[in-house]
Amino acid sequence: MTDAADAGAVPDHQDEAVLDRDGLDALVRVLKRRGRTVIGPTVRDGAIVLAELDSADALPYGWGVELEAGRYRLRRREDGAAFAHSAGPQSWKSFLHPERVRQWSADRGPDGSAVVREEEQESISYAFLGVRPCDLRAIQILDRVMSGGRYRDPTYLSRRTGAFLIAAECTEPGATCFCVSMGSGPAADAGYDLALTEVVDDAGHRFLCRSGSEEGAAVLAELPGRSPDGSTRAAATQAVSAAAERMGRSMPPVDLRTLMRDNLEAERWDDVTARCLSCGNCTMVCPTCFCTTTEDVTDLTGDHAERWRLWDSCYDLDFSLLHGGPVRSTPRSRYRQWLTHKLGTWHDQFDSSGCVGCGRCIVWCPTGIDLTEEAHALHQEATQRENTP
Incomplete structure (x- = not known):
């Protein structure tokens, strides 16, 4: 599991396997068996949103998005890809830094005095499935803001500590994406427990999965995968490299x-x-x-x-x-x-x-x-x- 303190570390563990759709569903089952609340993308109310997943079947297989300034639309895909969509209206911030948090409550006692109770922090063991490299960088930034300085936010720490992060490398950027300009994608280079690269070609639909932490390697060892072959590795590398050349936006090349x-x-x-x-x-x-x-x-x-x-x-x-x-x-x-x-x-x-x-x-x-x-x-x-x- 990647904690806030080591989110930017270069992975020491690089065990690899190729998973199919059944392997992805097994990943969700393993995480739930380990007591994790699995959060990932799913289709709801005309958008791809982040929500708790009971199984990998809830992932947005066959859905993509059309993006432009001030415009968001779902569209059907023919290839059945699960992660060929760009960022939706939510980010993982919604779970780590919730929009509403009760800090304390107080009641007046019979004698008129106030009894104040500080809110106990809810400790949730999260597993985030399908974290884009840009969002992986965003979590690392929030780590510095919320827990990296003198004043550490207890709500953030209670949710972030021990969170299991599964990155999904970007293979199809949207028209409004510019992660290359900000140095945050499309490849996942650090801060994850597992990283997935989705490949859909004539050889089938599969996911190249690599570990980035001890717990990631342990989880990967429990999954029904096979050893990576050269064609899958090459296809995964090519898909991510091609995504870097198809950014819809860019920043000016200045400081x-x-x-x-x-x-x-x-x-x-x-x-x-x-x-x-x-x-x-x-x-x-x-x-x-x-x-x-x-x-x-x-x-x-x-x-x-x-x-x-x-x-x-x-x-x-x-x-x-x-x-x-x-x-x-x-x-x-x-x-x-x-x-x-x-x-x-x-x-x-x-x-x-x-x-x-x-x-x-x-x-x-x-x-x-x-x-x-x-x-x-x-x-x-x-x-x-x-x-x-």
């Missing part, structure tokens, strides 16, 4: 941190914020956005009170509220804060970018704002400014 820092007054900010609704959709679907607020509630009698932690967004007008008013009172200032933090000042806080190139923020923006387009536009404006006498 994004410097680009954001040096263009805070660019005219492009006015253009993009004329289209931005400040709805916060991009922060809700982002696999690394982590901001929260707190809310205190009582019952009608006033004898019972609770404090809840809720996801929040820097697009909320009150997010930066101080005495006298909000610090960022305009949509321009809020969009600029989000993008410059995600691509720039995140490095100052956490030694990495906050973007993994999954493209969710592009797909689920109701007005189709594309952060890669905005980065290119900022770069173009800066270049024109430098070249103007």
Whole structure:
């Protein structure tokens, strides 16, 4: 199992096997027998979502997606592939950093005194099946944010510690994917317990599976697989390499941190914020956005009170509220804060970018704002400014 502390380590264990669909179903059974709650992609309500799986039959075999800015559609595939789809509306953040968490509750006693009970952390032994390499990187980033510093989040730690991660390498990127630009895919290089590469060709439908941890190797040893053959290895390598050449989006080939820092007054900010609704959709679907607020509630009698932690967004007008008013009172200032933090000042806080190139923020923006387009536009404006006498 990959813990937060060793999520970025290079795998020492590289046992390999080729699994078929029955082997994938056996994987789910083995994990459940080991006490794991298995979460993976499945089709529900017109989208590929993440949910608890009773068996591998619930995986989205034969389903793909069509993505564009502000557009998401399921489509049928003829090859029966299980993982030939891009990121859906959810990320694994929903399970590791839940959108609503009760922190404590209090009741008034007979003598009028308050009895406060801190919420006990629920310890869930998760197994995440089908984690894209971009999302694998997102989990590593959340590890640094939520557990890598002086202040460690107990809710995150209770869910993340011991989580078993099964990566699914990307073989068919979507039109909004740009993981290559962010160095987060399409291959899974670290941080997993098992990694799957799906191959569908004339030789059949199979999964090249390799281990990345001691527990991953132990689980793999329990599965009904066969030794990898040269054609399967070659097909898997080719499929991932080809995916890297078919990214739908890209970032400008510049230092994004410097680009954001040096263009805070660019005219492009006015253009993009004329289209931005400040709805916060991009922060809700982002696999690394982590901001929260707190809310205190009582019952009608006033004898019972609770404090809840809720996801929040820097697009909320009150997010930066101080005495006298909000610090960022305009949509321009809020969009600029989000993008410059995600691509720039995140490095100052956490030694990495906050973007993994999954493209969710592009797909689920109701007005189709594309952060890669905005980065290119900022770069173009800066270049024109430098070249103007």
